[in-house]
Amino acid sequence: MFNKSTHDIAASFSRRGVLAATAGLMLGLASLTGAKAADDTIKVGVLHSLSGTMAISETTLKDTILFLIDEQNKKGGVLGKKLEAVVVDPASNWPLFAEKARELITKNKVSVVFGCWTSVSRKSVLPVFKELNSILFYPVQYEGEESERNVFYTGAAPNQQAIPAVDYLMKDEKVKRWVLAGTDYVYPRTTNKILEAYLKSKGVAQEDIMINYTPFGHSDWQTIVADIKKFGSAGKKTAVVSTINGDANVPFYKELGNQGIKAKDIPVVAFSVGEEELAGIDTKPLVGHLAAWNYFQSIKSPENEKFIKAWQAYTKNPKRVTNDPMEAHVIGFDMWVKAVEKVKSTDPDKVIDALPGIEAKNLTGGTSKMLPNHHITKPVFIGEIKGNGQFDVVWKTPSLVPGDAWSKELDGSKDLIGDWVGKKCGNFNTKTNKCLGSGS
């Protein structure tokens, strides 16, 4: 809903005013009470599920933040103070995410929160971060269509993952026919909407696109794999673009392997399959299938080698893998530290204003920059699955790609930009020169 009447806008503005006033009041109270408690340390909130369905992915991110804090403290902390992690477990329960976020900010007085994985958990905590005016670093690739003042998106927007992957398949593998397969929730649906529009703009006909959704945790892939095989036998090179969610991937790939669909016949490019997911399967039948990420463990750079070494030493596991969202946390954490040191304060307003423009080295040898729309610049890599569960990079973008908060492919959002520096607005319409304000 992007077309709001002026009345609505006025209403939402005044509502925002009240909100801001309350938030200010609470902040004042918070700083009064918090002053004596947390003088010696700076608290960092970690909001990742450690139990329930999402624990499989999020536990590693909790460990990553603890590791980064540990490293930073070895260097003397920030502003002469030690960092202290406050870890909570929202248990893969979306309303609980909001509750735990509130607890972190009001009770534990954290200066910043690193957390969330699914989009629905992020949407659940958004009002809390706005109301209490705190900072969230969100490290996972997501569907875009959002730019909030209190959130910094260090994962990929669709134009930093999905679109380059499709470009690669079109140019290098000469793919003419597309299966867009995904789990049935907001990220795959929005991404596929963007991809469908993009493919059509490139002249792909409707009958050459097959869209397929499956429930969470789908385990019986026989019919769908057979359908893909059938769709692929129309005499045109076919590829599968997969937004299938982590857990359902293992049976999906097993079925592909068992039914003998090889990457050289019908390649699958996935946006949610990384080193961590592959750790649970025998990858030999999958060699050649693709994944698009902004980071791979196998990328050779001095930064990456150093990071992997330190991480494996920290976790005391020489086989522990690294993955893309971990790198996003590494970049986000570094940016936050730099911003805090720049303004010599952990005050959220000051840090939020300081963050755009901050640069941090990413692990693949480049330098990522925080943009005014609170997204970052990232390189895009296409990796092929190898027999040992790692990826071999077969293609990368020539330079870093800036993240688009609003997709250029969708009618509803192509005129919108997020700009928290000049326009102080997350959804500024460049055609009408108006800010749509909150609530969209």
Added chain:
Amino acid sequence: MPAHLSARLCSLALSLFLIAFALPAFAGPFEDAVAKFANDDFSDTEEAIGVIAGSGSKLAFPIINALQNGRLMADPDSKKVYVTDADGKSIDAATGEAVASVPDSATAVRLNNRLRRSVDAALGSLTLQSPDVGTRLQAAQSVFKSHEETALEAVDAALAKEANKSVKAALGEARAAILLFKSDATEVEKLEAVATLKARGDQDALALLTGMGDQPASVTKAAASAIGSIQNSLAVWSMVQNAWYGLSLGSVLLLAAIGLAITFGVMGVINMAHGEMVMIGAYTTFVVQEVIRTRYPGLFDYSLLIAVPLAFLVAGAIGVLIERSIIRFLYGRPLETLLATWGLSLVLQQAVRTMFGPTNREVGNPSWMSGAFELGQITITYNRLWILLFTLAVFAILLAMLRYTALGLEMRAVTQNRRMAASMGIATSRVDALTFGLGSGIAGIAGVALSQIDNVSPNLGQSYIIDSFMVVVFGGVGNLWGTLVGAFTLGIANKFLEPVAGAVLGKIAILVLIILFIQKRPRGLFALKGRAVEA
């Protein structure tokens, strides 16, 4: 191709080469092409494959074969390329001379999907006359897939010499595929090609016929009728395929539900921790495979056979423990049982998560459970087939146990009339514990089988608990045959709905149908009559 064979071919080719050209290195297009492998550039590699495959050199096969197997090493510094074999012997790819060792800076030449296709095509035309039947067949199929004009000569030559019937047929199909796409082939040749592909009648043939582009009118017409007839036969096969998928899904549902048919169906305990017993069985398989991998790698193919009794014992023991410590205090209080077992399921999940970590654990498929075979135009995967057979075996054993053993008799007696059974001298509380243990143990066995097709993660059980209850309730509580019929009905209905409605809607439709059915027949397909129902 087996490694020892390719190694032998390598050395054979090498010695032939050395006899034929006992000359020092000479520069030419072949050597230039070989040096291109060292550039680590996909386009250069592709060019090199083309030149080498067409060079006629005796080294072409060993080089390209090594490339496919990741044994072609290139040194970016010296631009030298080496063919290595499994025994650690290596030769210089440009000259064929044996070298003592490959420098450390050399790395395997990388491939991507496009290159893998060119390698397949090149190897195909190079091995069309291999002495091994399997290799020849594979070669003919590779040529069929790539159908490049350049291979036509090699196919014709091989066809003239070929004696084996199936290889001959495959070569004929490969020839047809090439001719169909060859611009200067005669109309007669093309019509013959269409007929050959029509006889093949599978999806690959369909793909070639639909993608052949501009053709003379008569060929287009013949192709259209061939496409029609192939599509018709494939449509019939797709019904068969759906039925098979339905049976397979039904067997998974049955396997997951069969333990619950005991604990919930026979004992009446609403056991929400049933899924976790399945999960424990899967983790037992993981532990067994870990031990085998580290200590006795030769036993890997037997890992599942070892895991089945172990999973039964582990899950069964935990089941007895749960019954003795929690459930026996809650008989007759279904709501409290439900809450207690649900809480227990969370405890078990978190315990496993703490012990084994939150991420998926790798449980491998033994060789006899990997891959698939073609039956007519459908693909039947071995793991699904074995699970179906395994499920039926478990079901038969359980049925026999309840009917023919003393314990089975006691179980039936206790569930039908507890007081009467007690007064006949049956230790009812012991029977309760054993029955619950049996149900849990069977859930554990199910876990062994499910570890082959699903994630082994702490959440494994959650995804089966709803389906299991659905099957038991739909089939009729307390009736094992009802569970069997219920599982296969739901499986088949689901798989016939899925292609029409999609996976998400299909599942919803099944749920709605079950709700309607339960409204009409609250006791499921096969209702038990008598005291047990009232109790």
